[in-house]
Amino acid sequence: xxxxxxxxxxxxxxxxxxxxxxxxxxxxxxxxxxxxxxxxxxxxxxxxxxxxxxxxxxxxxxxxxxxxxxxxxxxxxxxxxxxxxxxxxxxxxxxxxxxxxxxxxxxxxxxxxxxxxxxxxxxxxxxxxxxxxxxxxxxxxxxxxxxxxxxxxxxxxxxxxxxxxxxxxxxxxxxxxxxxxxxxxxxxxxxxxxxxxxxxxxxxxxxxxxxxxxxxxxxxxxxxxxxxxxxxxxxxxxxxxxxxxxxxx
Amino acid sequence: xxxxxxxxxxxxxxxxxxxxxxxxxxxxxxxxxxxxxxxxxxxxxxxxxxxxxxxxxxxxxxxxxxxxxxxxxxxxxxxxxxxxxxxxxxxxxxxxxxxxxxxxxxxxxxxxxxxxxxxxxxxxxxxxxxxxxxxxxxxxxxxxxxxxxxxxxxxxxxxxxxxxxxxxxxxxxxxxxxxxxxxxxxxxxxxxxxxxxxxxxxxxxxxxxxxxxxxxxxxx
Ligand SMILES: Nc1ncnc2c1ncn2[C@@H]1O[C@H](COP(=O)(O)OP(=O)(O)O)[C@@H](O)[C@H]1O
Ligand SMILES: [Mg+2]
Numbered sequence: 146x147x148x149x150x151x152x153x154x155x156x157x158x159x160x161x162x163x164x165x166x167x168x169x170x171x172x173x174x175x176x177x178x179x180x181x182x183x184x185x186x187x188x189x190x191x192x193x194x195x196x197x198x199x200x201x202x203x204x205x206x207x208x209x210x211x212x213x214x215x216x217x218x219x220x221x222x223x224x225x226x227x228x229x230x231x232x233x234x235x236x237x238x239x240x241x242x243x244x245x246x247x248x249x250x251x252x253x254x255x256x257x258x259x260x261x262x263x264x265x266x267x268x269x270x271x272x273x274x275x276x277x278x279x280x281x282x283x284x285x286x287x288x289x290x291x292x293x294x295x296x297x298x299x300x301x302x303x304x305x306x307x308x309x310x311x312x313x314x315x316x317x318x319x320x321x322x323x324x325x326x327x328x329x330x331x332x333x334x335x336x337x338x339x340x341x342x343x344x345x346x347x348x349x350x351x352x353x354x355x356x357x358x359x360x361x362x363x364x365x366x367x368x369x370x371x372x373x374x375x376x377x378x379x380x381x382x383x384x385x386x387x388x389x390x391x392x393x394x
Numbered sequence: 395x396x397x398x399x400x401x402x403x404x405x406x407x408x409x410x411x412x413x414x415x416x417x418x419x420x421x422x423x424x425x426x427x428x429x430x431x432x433x434x435x436x437x438x439x440x441x442x443x444x445x446x447x448x449x450x451x452x453x454x455x456x457x458x459x460x461x462x463x464x465x466x467x468x469x470x471x472x473x474x475x476x477x478x479x480x481x482x483x484x485x486x487x488x489x490x491x492x493x494x495x496x497x498x499x500x501x502x503x504x505x506x507x508x509x510x511x512x513x514x515x516x517x518x519x520x521x522x523x524x525x526x527x528x529x530x531x532x533x534x535x536x537x538x539x540x541x542x543x544x545x546x547x548x549x550x551x552x553x554x555x556x557x558x559x560x561x562x563x564x565x566x567x568x569x570x571x572x573x574x575x576x577x578x579x580x581x582x583x584x585x586x587x588x589x590x591x592x593x594x595x596x597x598x599x600x601x602x603x604x605x606x607x608x609x610x611x612x613x614x
Binding site: 193195217221224225227228229231233235236237238239240248249252253254294297298301 | 511513514516517518519520521522523524527531532535536539
């Protein structure tokens with residue numbers, strides 16, 4: 146279980162997160178939606194210490210981390226229990242698909258190479274890339290790269306996986322293949338926090354939806370509830386912008 | 395060009411090749427290896443902006459870049475004994491060439507490291523790596539590919555610069571050519587031949603560079 150309490154972050158005068166709290170239960174899929182610039186990426190990054198929040202607490206699997214006092218080795222322990230999927234994949238360019246997945250196992254967790262390769266092959270199979278293991282990132286399509294990065298994030302069986310707009314760099318066809326992998330992981334019980342603009346995914350795959358605007362959580366509800374019956378004027382307008390636009394249903 | 399000169403040149407070719415193999419190549423190899431370690435250290439200090447050390451290495455780079463290498467050689471070999479530090483010619487040359495490689499190549503390596511996208515470092519952190527693991531396993535291998543061509547140029551430059559060791563009485567290719575020519579007065583031909591030896595060494599290195607670059611391109 147992941148619990149964030151009162152996360153605050155400012156960049157200079159710009160107060161980007163104004164005290165965010167959220168809870169992600171084990172096995173839950175939580176989608177974070179909201180207009181661009183509302184602080185979704187920053188929140189995700191603060192929840193993995195890629196950005197240091199100014200204030201707040203994180204509780205992962207009953208271990209408490211005060212962001213103001215957390216030490217470097219505590220951050221590494223925390224990160225070992227989480228996975229992160231970036232919008233632009235950030236695959237290790239000098240490593241094959243397999244090498245991307247084994248790196249965290251052999252280098253960080255000192256898993257013997259042979260065993261690490263078995264685990265990595267298994268993770269790559271779960272994302273449907275069993276026949277691309279020896280390919281370098283530059284030899285893979287965007288969708289395949291993102292699936293490798295998902296395999297990298299899940300290989301060590303993390304307590305929670307963060308996704309920051311995993312499909313927004315992809316065209317619709319490739320988006321579909323990545324979303325279907327994510328749905329499969331969700332069905333297998335992976336705990337996920339997903340920042341997304343894919344409303345279909347948020348509605349059909351996630352258990353709960355968090356609607357963020359201007360550094361605050363405006364609304365939090367069960368997914369179906371949020372889409373059927375949005376509570377605030379802002380969330381209504383936000384959802385309208387999707388149904389009116391090119392977005393199908 | 396008559397037969398006597400031709401005969402002499404073919405005799406002297408081996409005589410020039412020997413100091414090439416016994417002096418120029420080891421001098422280059424040792425200085426370049428040590429110099430690269432120094433350059434990497436300097437680059438990492440500058441990137442991490444370690445206080446005090448950062449100022450110190452910048453001062454070092456500044457001194458090396460703004461003084462001629464032959465002056466540095468003179469200071470180390472002929473000058474340092476005055477302050478009680480006596481180095482033989484060979485170690486003096488190694489010291490000066492190493493410092494030179496360290497200064498010039500640190501810029502190359504620093505730029506190459508900075509050219510690796512910051513997302514690579516972040517992704518490495520996300521799988522649990524610490525700074526050194528991320529640098530060593532992810533960032534530096536990628537920086538190396540970028541830095542390889544300019545570093546190869548530095549290596550070839552160093553091969554030629556080692557001829558400056560002549561000025562501190564190291565008997566390398568040029569000094570050997572001069573000794574032979576002092577006897578035969580065929581300065582023109584012998585100095586050309588000395589140049590030829592450098593050309594051969596540098597051409598071999600250039601071919602090796604091309605081969606390695608091709609190989610680096612193939613992976614990823
Ligand atoms: N590293 C940064 N430095 C300064 N401002 C930033 C930085 N990262 C994000 N911001 C600002 O924080 C706000 C929220 O950004 P972000 O978290 O990326 O929003 P979202 O992901 O919801 O689009 C924006 O105003 C953005 O300009
Ligand atoms: Mg964002």
